Amino acid sequence: MTAAPILSVNRAQKKFGGLIAVNDVSFDVKQGELLGLIGPNGSGKTTMLNLISGALKPTAGEIALGGKAISGLAAHHIARRGVSRTFQLVRVLPSLDAEGNVMAGAVFGHRRLWGEEARELAHRLLERVGLAGKAHAPVAAMTYIDQKRLELARALASDPRLLLLDEWLAGLNPSELKIGISLIDELRHEGRTIIMVEHVMDAIRTLCDRCVVMSSGVKIAEGGVAETLSDSEVIRAYLGDDDA
Amino acid sequence: MNLTSHEIRIGLAGAAVAALAATLPLFDQGYYLSISVNIMLYAALCTAWTLFSGPTHYISLATAAFFGLGTYSVGLWINHLPYPVLVGIAALVSASLAGLVGAATLRLSGVYFVIFTLGLAELVRQLVTWAQAKFTTRMGLYVFTDMTEEHIYWMLLALTVAVFITGWAINRSRLGFAMQVIGNDETVAKHVGIDTARAKIVLFMVSGAFIGIAGAISAPRYAYIEPPSAFNPMISFLVVIMALLGGTKRLWGPLVGVVPFTIVMDIVSARFPNHTSIVIGLAFLAIVYFIPNGVTGLIEQARAKWQARQTAVGEEKAA
Numbered sequence: 001m002t003a004a005p006i007l008s009v010n011r012a013q014k015k016f017g018g019l020i021a022v023n024d025v026s027f028d029v030k031q032g033e034l035l036g037l038i039g040p041n042g043s044g045k046t047t048m049l050n051l052i053s054g055a056l057k058p059t060a061g062e063i064a065l066g067g068k069a070i071s072g073l074a075a076h077h078i079a080r081r082g083v084s085r086t087f088q089l090v091r092v093l094p095s096l097d098a099e100g101n102v103m104a105g106a107v108f109g110h111r112r113l114w115g116e117e118a119r120e121l122a123h124r125l126l127e128r129v130g131l132a133g134k135a136h137a138p139v140a141a142m143t144y145i146d147q148k149r150l151e152l153a154r155a156l157a158s159d160p161r162l163l164l165l166d167e168w169l170a171g172l173n174p175s176e177l178k179i180g181i182s183l184i185d186e187l188r189h190e191g192r193t194i195i196m197v198e199h200v201m202d203a204i205r206t207l208c209d210r211c212v213v214m215s216s217g218v219k220i221a222e223g224g225v226a227e228t229l230s231d232s233e234v235i236r237a238y239l240g241d242d243d244a
Numbered sequence: 245m246n247l248t249s250h251e252i253r254i255g256l257a258g259a260a261v262a263a264l265a266a267t268l269p270l271f272d273q274g275y276y277l278s279i280s281v282n283i284m285l286y287a288a289l290c291t292a293w294t295l296f297s298g299p300t301h302y303i304s305l306a307t308a309a310f311f312g313l314g315t316y317s318v319g320l321w322i323n324h325l326p327y328p329v330l331v332g333i334a335a336l337v338s339a340s341l342a343g344l345v346g347a348a349t350l351r352l353s354g355v356y357f358v359i360f361t362l363g364l365a366e367l368v369r370q371l372v373t374w375a376q377a378k379f380t381t382r383m384g385l386y387v388f389t390d391m392t393e394e395h396i397y398w399m400l401l402a403l404t405v406a407v408f409i410t411g412w413a414i415n416r417s418r419l420g421f422a423m424q425v426i427g428n429d430e431t432v433a434k435h436v437g438i439d440t441a442r443a444k445i446v447l448f449m450v451s452g453a454f455i456g457i458a459g460a461i462s463a464p465r466y467a468y469i470e471p472p473s474a475f476n477p478m479i480s481f482l483v484v485i486m487a488l489l490g491g492t493k494r495l496w497g498p499l500v501g502v503v504p505f506t507i508v509m510d511i512v513s514a515r516f517p518n519h520t521s522i523v524i525g526l527a528f529l530a531i532v533y534f535i536p537n538g539v540t541g542l543i544e545q546a547r548a549k550w551q552a553r554q555t556a557v558g559e560e561k562a563a
Binding site for chain 1: 418421422424425427428429431432433434435436437438439440
């Protein structure tokens, strides 16, 4: 069965002056799929994510969400169509409490709830990510994992059609990593469609259905996790020629 | 609408203060009324300014432009249209200008916005001067009404109350929540689906409209209006100084700055009429340098410290 893709990226390109950060990258993400976007540092993964979320506009190529083009739209339009994301360096809203942080996702995004409805959803999601009872805690004083949880809850609050996680597991210690991985695993089982940019290979192996590997701005491999990670070109991109 | 008991209490207290302020012309018709009109004018201007500049942290120096347009809306048509209509026109004209300026500049970062608004106020003043010289032979306009100082005082008081109610309503709305998110992190704001440019433009237009209305209310007080007085750049600067002195985090913050500053300025300009600008300049430096968060900021800091000490003491006792 081939379901229509939720997201299809068709020959996306992003140039910064003479530097081509993303070059002719194409891939599809199916409904309910968890796609890993991996590659060495500087290979253009985060830029690719920024093109999808609208933080950057592609120089060429097309990105479509549910069959409708979103490439070139402003970030807030893309968010309202159902794409939400977390950030590589965690971004919480320090002057709001945890509840307010999550409500921000619910109020303006894909679902646009307001008042009690948004507040109830925020509480449900805080509980969902493991922050029950911390609704009114000052977020600046939270631990790193809690801030990451909060960001995830905010991204989920809009009930996104596509969730983008930009190195959401980075910087967690081993026990936090376990919690993080099982949290994403639960989301996958709920049927969320997710793209995760990640360096933590264990997480990629455990979680992803498929992965896309980028190197120097181009896609060098795509497919099931096990075969992709043993692909000789992928190994060369990560480890250099001698080890391939 | 469901109000919390806290909101009801603040609302009642505010209504009581406004009612008390409204009785002032019954006690004095001379000096105290005159200075109270000044205080009320800057109370309206500074809170309207803070409506936009508080949450966005954009410093607007276009106050004089909106104020002047409001004054001129009355001056140009006072003999042809009823006064309330002119107040409406003043609000519309000022809001339109704010919308144009916002669309052109609010996508840029703060510094450019400050410079642009300062330039804009001057441009509007020069345009009005030029148009008057070209199309009429007079330098100014006469505004004769049967309005007295106390009428103006009451209208400005009503305007200030309206600004507060509007600010409160915005804070409870999606727009207010959006502004809070934008003030925290604009990148996050965009990615949760907030049209940040639109939110800022709408707020700037609301703020500009209120400043325009303040200009329209002040017009009868001048009797004779001409560009140097109606578009006086000093208005823009004074509004910024007083608002910063009071503090812009809360909508009532500027009031704390307006009342003492207007009184001190009145004394200074009476005693040392030639050195007023120097005093204003020094005051500006001192405020920005010593109390960047304003008097209300200082109060909140002190309260936070006091509370921290209280809890520390409480913990020691418990231990």
